[in-house]
Amino acid sequence: MRVRPDDVATMTFDWGSTKWFVTPRLIPGASQSLGEVIVNPGRGHARHNHPTAEEVIYVISGEGLQMVDDGEPFPIKEGDAVHVPMAAFHSTLNTTWRPLRLIVTYVPGGEEAALEQTPDFRLIEAASVQEWERAQ
Numbered sequence: 001m002r003v004r005p006d007d008v009a010t011m012t013f014d015w016g017s018t019k020w021f022v023t024p025r026l027i028p029g030a031s032q033s034l035g036e037v038i039v040n041p042g043r044g045h046a047r048h049n050h051p052t053a054e055e056v057i058y059v060i061s062g063e064g065l066q067m068v069d070d071g072e073p074f075p076i077k078e079g080d081a082v083h084v085p086m087a088a089f090h091s092t093l094n095t096t097w098r099p100l101r102l103i104v105t106y107v108p109g110g111e112e113a114a115l116e117q118t119p120d121f122r123l124i125e126a127a128s129v130q131e132w133e134r135a136q
Contacts, residue, residue, distance in 0.1 A: 044093030
């Protein structure tokens with residue numbers, strides 16, 4: 001099954017946005033999740049964990065700092081891959097003025113549903129473009 005970016009909704013947050021292309025909710029029988037994450041310049045997501053899934057982060061473009069398992073943050077850049085073990089606390093921070101673009105997978109899939117419970121979560125329907133507003 002082919003999924004294009006315009007086929008799926010966009011999750012937005014204070015720190016950036018995510019499009020999930022493969023999830024158990026979207027594709028019957030899928031056992032993993034795969035999406036593209038954009039972390040806005042100078043932003044990042046808070047320390048959190050996924051109690052029932054491991055995560056792999058692949059950096060498409062940009063640079064940032066990654067923390068895994070409450071260890072010392074380390075630099076990440078285009079081409080890097082990071083494995084986050086199940087239940088390990090982690091966070092990602094974009095340290096540049098350019099967007100940090102990531103491919104993220106969860107195994108088993110479904111952990112992305114927890115993002116819908118965060119206070120800054122907003123959903124932009126499929127094939128819509130989010131309008132950005134600069135903070136004063």
